[in-house]
Amino acid sequence: MDKSTTIRILLLGKSGNGKSSLANTIFGETAFKVKNFNDLKTFVSEAKIKCINGRSITLIDTPGFFDQGRSEDEVKPELMRCITECAPGPHVFLIVFKVERYTEQEQAVTNEILQYFSDDALKYAVVVFTHGDQLPEGMKIEQYVSQSEGLRGLVKKCGDRCHVFDCKYWKNTEQEDNYRSNQFQVAELLVTIDKMLMKNTGEFYTNAVLSEVEREIQEEAQRIRLSSKTTSEEEIRELAKINILKKQMKGATLWIKGSVVAVTGLFAAVSAWVISSRVGQTSTVVALPNQEILDQGFREIAESVVKAEEAIVPLIVKAGEEVGQTTVSVTDVAETGAWVIFEALTALYERTYDPYNLFV
Structure with missing residues (x-):
């Protein structure tokens, strides 16, 4: 994979699983706001770019698409924004869970992810656990996973790729046990991602929806490019994404208007x-x-x-x-x-x- 290519990493999981804190840990800075309960209703997908070890990485933090009680109508607009942000498709899915018992609720989250993105997405996925302080002393995450049939099956489908972080207690890099260091885990995660990219020959996950959104973004970017000779390519793409998202949402409004006429x-x-x-x-x-x-x-x-x-x-x-x-x-x-x-x-x-x- 070309080193100049930006790696798009999409974080998925329930609200409260620590996606934003994980994104900050990967970046090594507070780039994403860590949400509290009151923020969850207004939280939208957020994308940030940073160069890490000479590689350009875009992290896309998402709200709890798969929280219980959220209706499809609530999820659709935000999923639309998420798709626009990660078009033409993510190179990596980070499926985020807490270190806790893997229940039917967590299994339901996995099932919903696959409903939205298909089983093929697991070829591009890494399972990441947060709240690593809950991991029994001396135990590694692979041993923890092996104790649950559900987790074991999911991680196996993800090519046995899994890592663990603790955004509260593992910040000190001078740990006696290097394994329980976020710095160590970030380095290991990046190695895992590089190996996965090589296995996937640098390709990213995509589907018909992502491909169509990317086509629309490129067409809009060309229109902006012709009308503004001084705007940078990065700014052009951001403007194009905003315009396409607005167009999609207006399309939904017009559909409602047509129904009213009928x-x-x-x-x-x-x-x-x-x-x-x-x-x-x-x-x-x-x-x-x-x-x-x-x-x-x-x-x-x-x-x-x-x-x-x-x-x-x-x-x-x-x-x-x-x-x-x-x-x-x-x-x-x-x-x-x-x-x-x-x-x-x-x-x-x-x-x-x-x-x-x-x-x-």
């Missing part, structure tokens, strides 16, 4: 329900007319309206005043309120859009 009556029912519950006006639609026909997509639209009440409710009230009524009917909402709500949502989205912090 079923204005149903959307009106949802709108009237929101108006009656948030504004306090009486409505001919006190409850949703038919629970069975209200699909999950429109329930989420209603919830979005409620969350954005400060921007939207005044506009809804104004819409009611414009039709000269204190009672809001389904027809009224269909004609005025539905599009007022949607346009308000769109305006709110465009004003607050931040590609590094989607849907806060």
Whole structure:
């Protein structure tokens, strides 16, 4: 593999497993913010580049895609950003676990990773354990892995590649036991990665989605390149990624808009329900007319309206005043309120859009 090629390393695992601390340990500096519980709801994928031992390495830290209770709709936007950051594909997956009992929950995380990226991803994967202070004295991580059938099977599928770190207690490089030193483990991890890259002939993991995103990034980069002769290639690619991500998210918004056009009556029912519950006006639609026909997509639209009440409710009230009524009917909402709500949502989205912090 060409030494000038940047190695893209994607960290995956549950929230709280120590991905950000591990990334800082690999870089030898505080490049990534270590999140607390309050940060987890707004945490988005983050990419940093550093030269280590003459090699350019990009670490991509990710939120807990695979946390229990996270819906697919919550995961999709952030997964989109993650894919944009690591396109055309990662050279290395670091699958991060704590040194603790390997339960069905941890197995479920592994299964979800493979659902998103396929079994082929394990050819590019290293299993990394954090909280190494929990490792029994004198035991190495390979011995620990051998005690669990689930872990043993996963590590075997990853080419028997595994390492252990402790970001709290193993910082001192003057350890009596070199094995329990983060400096030693980082050096060993980089050796493992180099061996894996050689085995994979320098290739990176990719799939149809990653390839398509990379194609779009390159096309956008060419457009930027032609319009700006002074922008560096690094800046051009970053701008291209931001623009593509914004385009993808707007595409999702337009899809919702198309759905509203197709079923204005149903959307009106949802709108009237929101108006009656948030504004306090009486409505001919006190409850949703038919629970069975209200699909999950429109329930989420209603919830979005409620969350954005400060921007939207005044506009809804104004819409009611414009039709000269204190009672809001389904027809009224269909004609005025539905599009007022949607346009308000769109305006709110465009004003607050931040590609590094989607849907806060």
